[in-house]
Amino acid sequence: MPEDYPRKYWWLVLVIVPIAAALIPVLIETFKLDRKDGAVEPAKNLSVFNACGHSLGSDIRRKWLDLGGENGRLGCPNDDEQDAPRSPQGTVGRFVTFHGTDHPYYIFLHRNGPHAAQSFVVYGRIGEIYDHMGRSKSSLGFPTSDEHDMPGGPSGKRQSDFEGGYIGWSQELQDYVVMQNH
Numbered sequence: 001m002p003e004d005y006p007r008k009y010w011w012l013v014l015v016i017v018p019i020a021a022a023l024i025p026v027l028i029e030t031f032k033l034d035r036k037d038g039a040v041e042p043a044k045n046l047s048v049f050n051a052c053g054h055s056l057g058s059d060i061r062r063k064w065l066d067l068g069g070e071n072g073r074l075g076c077p078n079d080d081e082q083d084a085p086r087s088p089q090g091t092v093g094r095f096v097t098f099h100g101t102d103h104p105y106y107i108f109l110h111r112n113g114p115h116a117a118q119s120f121v122v123y124g125r126i127g128e129i130y131d132h133m134g135r136s137k138s139s140l141g142f143p144t145s146d147e148h149d150m151p152g153g154p155s156g157k158r159q160s161d162f163e164g165g166y167i168g169w170s171q172e173l174q175d176y177v178v179m180q181n182h
Contacts, residue, residue, distance in 0.1 A: 087141030
């Protein structure tokens with residue numbers, strides 16, 4: 001019986017080989033092998049949009065539009081969307097810097113990990129502190145939340161969460177705290 005298999009099923013080669021040949025380029029385009037650690041991550045944004053003369057991928061553009069686009073608090077991008085440095089936690093992603101109304105604004109997009117395909121905005125004094133620390137390559141890594149009221153804190157105290165901790169800011173005290181996870 002086993003000797004009959006090559007003769008009985010030769011036609012499967014005619015079906016499987018063309019399907020595999022068609023799928024392999026699609027899979028290569030859809031997934032990019034990160035040669036540093038072998039992790040597979042989705043390809044960069046497949047759709048690119050013009051935003052005030054700069055290129056934004058669809059995920060960051062969606063977040064920017066949700067925040068008012070060029071007429072919102074972030075204003076126009078300073079440059080095109082670009083790769084962010086890998087975080088100490090291993091996250092890779094993209095980011096864009098915006099003019100903002102008072103301080104620099106950043107939108108970061110996670111490409112892998114528990115927040116893959118999610119975008120978060122960092123701005124104001126918290127954005128300045130995060131920038132001085134080294135942004136995504138700092139011990140804090142990528143943001144994991146938009147700025148929000150500090151839990152249990154009085155009004156005027158704000159916080160942004162990151163992979164490796166958080167930055168808190170008090171408008172009243174004009175002071176900040178950086179808490180890092182250990």
